[in-house]
Every structure is written in structure tokens, then in C-alpha cells.
Amino acid sequence: MIGGPGRSEDGLKFAWPGSLEGDMLIFGLRVCFRTIGHGEFHCQRCGGDRQYRHRVGRRWFHIFYIPVVRLDKAGEHLQCTTCGGRYRTGVLAVPTAAQMEAALPAGTLAAATCMLLAGDPASGPARRRAVDAVRSAGLAGYDESALEEDLVQSAVTGGDIAAPLNALAAQLAVPAREWFLADVVRIGLADGQLTDDERLAARQVAANLGLTAAHAYGVITMTEEGATAE
Numbered sequence: 347m348i349g350g351p352g353r354s355e356d357g358l359k360f361a362w363p364g365s366l367e368g369d370m371l372i373f374g375l376r377v378c379f380r381t382i383g384h385g386e387f388h389c390q391r392c393g394g395d396r397q398y399r400h401r402v403g404r405r406w407f408h409i410f411y412i413p414v415v416r417l418d419k420a421g422e423h424l425q426c427t428t429c430g431g432r433y434r435t436g437v438l439a440v441p442t443a444a445q446m447e448a449a450l451p452a453g454t455l456a457a458a459t460c461m462l463l464a465g466d467p468a469s470g471p472a473r474r475r476a477v478d479a480v481r482s483a484g485l486a487g488y489d490e491s492a493l494e495e496d497l498v499q500s501a502v503t504g505g506d507i508a509a510p511l512n513a514l515a516a517q518l519a520v521p522a523r524e525w526f527l528a529d530v531v532r533i534g535l536a537d538g539q540l541t542d543d544e545r546l547a548a549r550q551v552a553a554n555l556g557l558t559a560a561h562a563y564g565v566i567t568m569t570e571e572g573a574t575a576e
């Protein structure tokens with residue numbers, strides 16, 4: 347955080363030396379801020395998701411506090427509309443609580459449909475496994491008909507898995523990514539051994555989770571061996 351609510355102005359003030367009352371004529375530099383955007387972010391001071399104003403400043407030469415000559419830019423910041431705290435714009439890289447909550451079901455859904463479409467999307471056991479995975483990820487009401495709609499949608503659009511899995515990977519430690527990948531592989535194994543396309547889908551999921559090819563190979567192989575031993 348770079349400042350509390352305080353003043354959004356910063357400048358120099360001078361008293362006119364010849365003035366009768368010392369402060370009659372005042373001039374100097376003043377920073378004026380204007381809002382160029384709004385959004386939601388995680389405010390450290392409030393400890394939760396809040397609305398922000400994105401503000402940029404510019405220095406002005408002023409007389410009697412009236413800006414008269416436009417000077418150079420004077421930085422930018424985000425200001426929490428609740429507590430007034432000011433932050434550098436880099437704070438937007440921190441996911442909000444709402445984004446964190448949405449990332450797991452979104453990532454699971456993307457990976458599960460990717461795996462189903464790579465194998466046999468009509469397989470009952472594989473579909474049930476996929477539905478269970480999405481429910482466990484937080485969408486308690488998810489069912490077969492919702493899955494059917496998502497499979498159609500994913501088949502039509504090509505199913506972008508990069509964005510949801512990259513967002514999820516940012517929140518998961520490596521062991522959690524391994525666990526996630528193993529669960530996706532089990533969807534592919536629900537209707538028998540992995541096909542080449544299912545194996546490729548698993549490797550794509552792993553790559554988008556930030557796992558190396560060697561790491562992915564290890565997780566996929568161990569999950570296959572575990573399924574065979576069951």
C-alpha cells in the first residue's frame with residue numbers, strides 16, 4: 347500500500363512577498379488526480395474484495411488553487427472506495443477472493459471436458475467421474491445435463507483450457523497440481539486404458555498447470571499403474 351486516504355494533492359505553496367497580509371496571493375504546484383477506471387480488487391487494509399478507483403495524477407501550476415498551467419504526469423494508483431487506501435497498480439495481480447473461489451471449478455470443468463472429448467464422451471463411467479470432479483471442486487449442483495451442455499459448447503468453441511488452468515495454477519502448490527492432474531487422468535481411465543488422444547490431453551492439462559513434461563509423465567504413469575492395481 348502506498349498511502350492512506352489523506353490528501354490526494356501535493357504541492358508547494360508560496361506567499362507573495364509583497365502582500366499586505368502575507369498569504370493573500372498564493373501560487374505553486376498542485377497534483378490533480380482524475381479517475382480513469384473502476385474495478386474490483388483485494389484490499390489488504392480491508393482484508394477482502396472491494397471496489398477501486400484507478401487514478402492518474404498530473405502536476406499543475408496553480409494560482410489561488412486554480413490550476414492554470416498543465417505540467418508533467420505524477421504517477422497513478424488504485425484507491426479503495428471503502429477505506430481510501432492507495433495502492434500501486436501491480437496489486438491487481440493478486441487474485442480476489444471471488445476469483446480464487448471460481449478458479450477451481452472453472453479449471454476442473456475445462457480439464458474434465460478436455461479429457462472426455464479426447465476419449466469417449468458418451469462413456470457413462472467417465473461422465474460420472476467428470477461430474478463428481480466438478481461437484482467436488484465446488485459446483486454442488488452440477489449434473490449430467492449441465493455436462494452435456496458444456497461438452498457441446500467445448501466441442502464447438504475448441505475448449506480453451508489455457509486461461510482457466512493458468513489461473514488455477516497460480517493458486518495451487520505443485521503437490522496440489524499433481525493431485526489435480528491425477529484426477530483428470532482418472533476420468534480418462536474410467537472407460538479403460540488411456541488412448542493416445544487422452545494421454546495427449548493429460549499432457550496439455552499438465553503443461554497449462556505449469557508442470558514439466560517429465561513431471562507430467564511421472565504423474566500420468568503412476569496414476570495408470572494405480573488404476574491397474576485396483
Ligand SMILES: [Zn+2]
Nearest residue numbers: 389392426429
Ligand atoms: Zn480498503
